[in-house]
Amino acid sequence: MLSIKDLHAEVEGKNILKGLNLEIREGEVHAIMGPNGSGKSTLGHVLSGRPGYEITQGSVEFLGKDLLKLDTEERAHLGLFLAFQYPVEIPGVSNMEFLKASVDAVRESQGASAYDTVGFMRRAREACAAVDLDQAFLKRGVNEGFSGGEKKRNELMQMMLLEPRLCILDETDSGLDIDAMQVVASGVNAMRSESRSFLLVTHYQRLLDYIEPDFVHVLADGRIIRSGDTSLALELEAKGYSWLDDSEVA
Amino acid sequence: MADLLTPQLNAETPAPDWLQSRRLAGRAAWESSEMPTRKTEAWKYTSLFALQQPFMAARESAESAEELGLELPQLAGSRLVFVNGFWREDLSEIEPDAAIELVRFSDADQTQAALIAQHLGSVVPGNKHPFSALNDAVLADGVFLRILTGSKAARPVQLVWHNSPQVDAAINSQRLLVLAEQHSEATVVEHFSGQGHSFTNGLPELILAAGAALSHSRLHLESAEALHVGGLHAALERDATLNSFHVAFGGKLKRIDIVINHQGHGAHCQLDGMYLLRGQEHVDYHTCIEHALPHCTTDETFRGIVGDKASAVFNGRIHIHPDAQKTRAELSNKNLLTSATAEVNTKPELEIYADDVQCAHGATVAQLDESMLHYLRTRGIPADEALVLLSYGFINALVEKQRLESLRDYLKPRLANYFGAALALDPDDAGG
Numbered sequence: 001m002l003s004i005k006d007l008h009a010e011v012e013g014k015n016i017l018k019g020l021n022l023e024i025r026e027g028e029v030h031a032i033m034g035p036n037g038s039g040k041s042t043l044g045h046v047l048s049g050r051p052g053y054e055i056t057q058g059s060v061e062f063l064g065k066d067l068l069k070l071d072t073e074e075r076a077h078l079g080l081f082l083a084f085q086y087p088v089e090i091p092g093v094s095n096m097e098f099l100k101a102s103v104d105a106v107r108e109s110q111g112a113s114a115y116d117t118v119g120f121m122r123r124a125r126e127a128c129a130a131v132d133l134d135q136a137f138l139k140r141g142v143n144e145g146f147s148g149g150e151k152k153r154n155e156l157m158q159m160m161l162l163e164p165r166l167c168i169l170d171e172t173d174s175g176l177d178i179d180a181m182q183v184v185a186s187g188v189n190a191m192r193s194e195s196r197s198f199l200l201v202t203h204y205q206r207l208l209d210y211i212e213p214d215f216v217h218v219l220a221d222g223r224i225i226r227s228g229d230t231s232l233a234l235e236l237e238a239k240g241y242s243w244l245d246d247s248e249v250a
Numbered sequence: 251m252a253d254l255l256t257p258q259l260n261a262e263t264p265a266p267d268w269l270q271s272r273r274l275a276g277r278a279a280w281e282s283s284e285m286p287t288r289k290t291e292a293w294k295y296t297s298l299f300a301l302q303q304p305f306m307a308a309r310e311s312a313e314s315a316e317e318l319g320l321e322l323p324q325l326a327g328s329r330l331v332f333v334n335g336f337w338r339e340d341l342s343e344i345e346p347d348a349a350i351e352l353v354r355f356s357d358a359d360q361t362q363a364a365l366i367a368q369h370l371g372s373v374v375p376g377n378k379h380p381f382s383a384l385n386d387a388v389l390a391d392g393v394f395l396r397i398l399t400g401s402k403a404a405r406p407v408q409l410v411w412h413n414s415p416q417v418d419a420a421i422n423s424q425r426l427l428v429l430a431e432q433h434s435e436a437t438v439v440e441h442f443s444g445q446g447h448s449f450t451n452g453l454p455e456l457i458l459a460a461g462a463a464l465s466h467s468r469l470h471l472e473s474a475e476a477l478h479v480g481g482l483h484a485a486l487e488r489d490a491t492l493n494s495f496h497v498a499f500g501g502k503l504k505r506i507d508i509v510i511n512h513q514g515h516g517a518h519c520q521l522d523g524m525y526l527l528r529g530q531e532h533v534d535y536h537t538c539i540e541h542a543l544p545h546c547t548t549d550e551t552f553r554g555i556v557g558d559k560a561s562a563v564f565n566g567r568i569h570i571h572p573d574a575q576k577t578r579a580e581l582s583n584k585n586l587l588t589s590a591t592a593e594v595n596t597k598p599e600l601e602i603y604a605d606d607v608q609c610a611h612g613a614t615v616a617q618l619d620e621s622m623l624h625y626l627r628t629r630g631i632p633a634d635e636a637l638v639l640l641s642y643g644f645i646n647a648l649v650e651k652q653r654l655e656s657l658r659d660y661l662k663p664r665l666a667n668y669f670g671a672a673l674a675l676d677p678d679d680a681g682g
């Protein structure tokens with residue numbers, strides 16, 4: 001489904017990704033862990049086509065297409081979804097209006113008919129309840145004044161409504177209380193399917209107790225330096241990254 | 251330039267006798283006045299060059315509302331419609347309302363004529379603005395709205411000045427006098443619309459007696475070809491409240507001066523406005539709030555969205571006189587540029603001569619936020635549509651603040667349309 005080969009990317013002239021390889025097949029759940037500043041979010045931004053991130057080398061194929069050639073919205077239409085580590089506030093645009101514009105655009109691009117307003121509002125309210133957010137959040141400006149945890153739930157709500165093929169969750173579990181962590185986990189687990197894949201960026205092994213990944217990778221200094229199964233996460237939890245630094249990085 | 255606009259002085263339109271002396275005085279003032287040039291501070295960023303071509307008082311046309319392209323908000327109250335400056339009885343409607351008197355100057359009875367003569371021009375400072383003199387000089391008719399003491403108008407009053415697509419270079423001289431007597435309450439919507447090339451010289455005067463509450467909107471929704479120069483003048487007596495809301499689509503040249511005089515204790519004014527420009531349009535808002543007496547408040551918020559090669563000017567002056575202790579005044583002007591070639595000159599001017607006051611002002615000019623745009627696009631929303639959403643979001647709060655639901659319902663789709671069309675022009679240019 002997603003095939004990243006020797007990806008190099010820079011921001012403001014600074015090399016961040018330095019030859020990253022990653023292969024995700026349909027239905028798989030991958031977790032990426034790694035020290036602060038190692039390039040995890042950068043990977044998400046690059047995959048989403050964020051301006052300012054320049055790809056200097058390598059290739060990314062997504063569902064048989066050259067991802068790097070597509071506009072950001074076209075990537076979303078294909079089924080790529082990025083839950084932001086820091087979701088953006090958009091004052092003045094109501095969450096409901098935003099969700100409708102988003103779902104309409106994605107469905108239209110896929111040749112599906114748009115939901116009628118009533119039908120859409122019912123779905124939005126269901127998704128809102130599923131992530132345990134008060135319905136009032138649908139009327140507020142997008143992420144405007146939302147707490148950290150509320151923003152993360154809002155990202156999850158969008159993911160549920162858009163039904164993407166590949167979901168990249170950039171630290172969606174960070175800053176969440178224990179209940180919210182369960183909400184994220186059950187949301188992801190409910191959406192797991194043979195044709196949908198996940199890439200979870202996390203700092204906490206605990207999330208992986210709730211969502212069992214097929215693979216765990218360690219990203220350090222712009223490359224994946226170690227891959228394994230859930231036992232790798234447990235090992236990192238116990239020993240920290242320096243254990244890897246010694247043997248693999250330096 | 252005075253010469254070019256002068257022909258309309260000679261196209262004598264009949265006016266009631268009691269207006270004659272005002273016309274003559276206006277004519278004398280206009281003929282001796284000098285056109286402001288860009289060397290004048292108040293006209294630094296606005297050239298009157300576009301006025302250098304003939305405009306004429308156009309004959310009344312007999313088209314239907316449909317043919318005229320007249321689309322109005324459904325406000326359910328009385329409505330007076332002028333087309334190319336001429337009153338159109340067939341398009342107007344008077345709903346009986348015991349709280350108000352609504353007449354054209356030419357129809358005023360003796361008492362009304364006396365009231366008009368007494369108040370007209372009373373809040374317009376003499377020979378400051380040559381266009382006020384011009385307005386006086388050609389004064390043939392106008393609208394007088396009187397809200398009777400202690401009464402509340404049941405429905406909004408709608409006043410429309412429209413330009414028909416059939417007439418080119420029409421001239422519109424708009425005059426409105428609103429007299430809100432003590433403790434009266436009403437809602438008035440001024441609406442400018444139409445197609446084609448036209449010149450409007452507008453001069454509304456709002457007089458609010460003690461305790462009066464007036465909700466006022468002024469919509470400048472004319473074509474991109476339109477020119478509009480004029481001023482709004484208001485006087486607020488003790489404890490009077492004015493809510494004034496302004497919307498301006500861009501035109502070839504729009505220069506609107508808003509002057510509000512707090513001249514009684516405890517008067518309050520909420521002034522909201524937005525200007526939306528594209529192409530090579532130009533809009534210049536000059537607002538001036540005079541706080542002459544204590545305990546008055548002003549909340550002023552203007553927002554502008556400027557795209558393409560358009561240019562906007564906002565000059566917001568708040569003048570707090572030595573006697574105006576306990577004044578609270580806030581002024582905010584935020585601008586969003588949707589192209590790298592758009593231009594805004596914004597200048598808040600606070601002049602404070604009293605010491606016990608609370609004042610705040612702020613002005614910003616910003617490009618479209620890249621991270622917001624990107625966020626929307628990651629959700630599948632195409633760039634041009636994202637621009638519409640973001641533009642809408644920028645002014646949405648001001649629309650939502652308006653209490654007239656029918657007005658909000660009227661504006662929303664038109665604003666969305668406007669942004670859609672405006673931004674479809676060059677979505678890639680956004681964010682500069």
Ligand SMILES: Nc1ncnc2c1ncn2[C@@H]1O[C@H](COP(=O)(O)OP(=O)(O)OP(=O)(O)O)[C@@H](O)[C@H]1O
Nearest residue numbers: 011012014016035036037038039040041042043085
């Ligand atoms: N616009 C930018 N200009 C300069 N440096 C940048 C910019 N954006 C990111 N970086 C740098 O790129 C590096 C990788 O950042 P990134 O956000 O991808 O890290 P991360 O692995 O997600 O870290 P964290 O675990 O803290 O979220 C950091 O050193 C960061 O400072």
Ligand SMILES: [Mg+2]
Nearest residue numbers: 040041042085
């Ligand atoms: Mg990160």
